């Protein structure tokens with residue numbers, strides 16, 4: 001009986017809270033035709049090329065196939081290391097890597113505050129567990145404190161040009177208007193966001209069906225996202241730029257280790273709903289540019305936890321790792337695990353980091369260890385013992401026109417170096433030199449970076465694991481290469497990298513505006 005009462009109380013609580021983040025639609029975002037097409041960017045979290053490409057060929061995905069046929073498609077867009085959504089979205093919106101935008105991972109250790117920053121894997125789980133600090137990090141500090149204020153986001157840049165924008169369920173959303181987030185059990189939180197701003201049931205305009213307002217993830221889910229995009233289209237209120245995030249596929253990818261055909265079909269059906277809302281699909285492309293993309297890939301993790309998961313507390317024994325909520329004088333190390341990568345920080349002045357690195361080298365499941373040494377970046381491959389070091393310099397030019405000095409064994413990063421032409425190409429680790437350089441300079445403190453080989457993940461300071469499922473975070477192309485569809489324009493970004501999408505998007509909107 002007590003249980004029933006508790007359930008009833010919870011139900012009433014949810015019912016009352018269900019409307020608390022509901023806002024009137026900001027009608028002033030309606031824009032006159034400026035001559036340039038409006039841009040709709042849809043991020044499908046953890047969308048990968050298989051079985052997407054074969055299902056398109058089999059005509060099982062009409063919306064994806066339409067976008068591919070009417071536009072262009074790649075399954076080799078290079079994402080951002082560490083391959084975690086908050087890092088990738090920060091790069092997408094600012095056009096910079098983490099060394100400039102200041103969001104190093106889903107988890108990172110703040111050496112000045114001596115505490116682990118965790119943006120939360122899902123806002124609802126953070127709140128359920130009573131982790132107010134995690135909720136504050138994910139909802140507020142990520143956008144208003146940590147994301148570099150000196151780098152304008154796409155939303156801020158377009159606002160300064162008088163062009164309104166919309167952000168629907170994106171975790172990184174910073175814009176130029178003050179909005180209020182309504183979080184159950186907390187005082188209202190002021191945040192800076194675009195004119196049309198949806199973040200689950202914390203701030204929304206449409207009352208999607210009751211269950212979707214809460215599950216999954218308190219309204220940060222595909223149904224709520226698509227209902228808001230439909231609301232904008234049907235009310236002819238689409239601003240110049242809209243970003244919509246679809247998180248549901250990521251959950252399945254972690255659990256199953258694949259994109260299942262059923263779920264890809266569901267995503268396609270939601271895209272069909274969006275295209276239908278314009279009347280005909282051809283009409284949708286007449287006045288709009290559609291960009292539909294994944295954000296990270298993932299690696300399948302072996303079923304046997306003992307083999308596939310590296311527990312960092314065991315790896316670093318007898319050293320003591322700080323608990324996520326507090327660091328004590330007895331702690332030796334802090335670890336910030338981002339699934340298949342981790343930042344490792346010494347907490348004691350007298351700790352010999354060379355010895356700590358030696359502990360890591362003993363585990364052949366570790367793919368590489370990266371350390372900043374003055375202006376050099378040192379990369380080690382534990383199994384072979386081979387090493388490479390590099391720094392910004394003029395000796396070699398990579399395929400993205402970035403220039404470097406390099407010494408050591410190029411196979412550590414699977415580089416293809418043409419010593420005669422002084423050129424560098426990439427193999428298993430796309431844009432590896434800049435990606436590692438950026439992560440190694442992403443925040444203050446003395447730390448090293450470890451990544452796992454495909455099939456393996458790490459566990460530390462209570463980070464979640466997915467044996468038998470899938471996970472991402474590393475620099476390997478399994479995690480780093482993603483599909484992208486662009487339809488409604490023939491223009492292309494400067495390179496096929498997420499870091500180069502911001503100027504591409506702004507260019508689409510500036511061309512005739």
Ligand SMILES: [Zn+2]
Nearest residue numbers: 046250254472
């Ligand atoms: Zn994920």
